[in-house]
Amino acid sequence: MRQMTWVIWGLVALTPLTASGDTAYVTDNLRLGLHQAPDTSDRAFRYLDSGQEMEVLTRDRNYANVRLPNATEGWVKAAYLVDVKPAKLIVAEITAERDALLTELAETQQAFAAPAATIEALRSDAAALDEQLALANVRVGELEAEKAAIQGLKEQYKGSLPLSWVAIAIGVCLIAGLLLGMWWVDRRSRQRHGGIRIY
Numbered sequence: 001m002r003q004m005t006w007v008i009w010g011l012v013a014l015t016p017l018t019a020s021g022d023t024a025y026v027t028d029n030l031r032l033g034l035h036q037a038p039d040t041s042d043r044a045f046r047y048l049d050s051g052q053e054m055e056v057l058t059r060d061r062n063y064a065n066v067r068l069p070n071a072t073e074g075w076v077k078a079a080y081l082v083d084v085k086p087a088k089l090i091v092a093e094i095t096a097e098r099d100a101l102l103t104e105l106a107e108t109q110q111a112f113a114a115p116a117a118t119i120e121a122l123r124s125d126a127a128a129l130d131e132q133l134a135l136a137n138v139r140v141g142e143l144e145a146e147k148a149a150i151q152g153l154k155e156q157y158k159g160s161l162p163l164s165w166v167a168i169a170i171g172v173c174l175i176a177g178l179l180l181g182m183w184w185v186d187r188r189s190r191q192r193h194g195g196i197r198i199y
Contacts, residue, residue: 034074038063045074051089056081 032052033044040063048054054066057073064078085093190197 030080032076032080034066034068034072034076036074038065038075040075040077046072048076051086051092 030050031047032050033040034046034048035042035044048068052068054068057065057067059065059078059081062078063075064081065073065075066081067073186197
């Protein structure tokens, strides 16, 4: 029997340990009764949810006479009234604001979809033009090198005449010499023969 008592006491001692493992939260929901009687001793004719806005007409330590936005008046326990918005309302407002911002963001993204495509096309065109510019710069470099080589040749042959000019000059001299020679022979022949041309 004594052993059984020890087992029971052991189970009783362990009971708080098993119960302390559960997690619990304080609820944010409150339903506050709105009464006709100033001491709220009567049955509530309406229940107000947490976050309900109201105007306080009179207030003492325990009770407050309030008016709702729809002009309904009554009495509530003053201990449940706070000056700041409850977390439930703040969360609802923030959620609504977030949803509005998400909608605005979606509309803005949709509005900028076409300009974004145009910007992407312009970037692609700019990349193609950059590539063409790079090729043109390479070609300009080649042409400048060729120009420098030609300038070097020009400096090298600065005092000399081109072969084509020399050939033309020789041809002109030959033709002029031939014509002059023919004239000279003709003249000498006419002087010898008394002005008669004999060949």
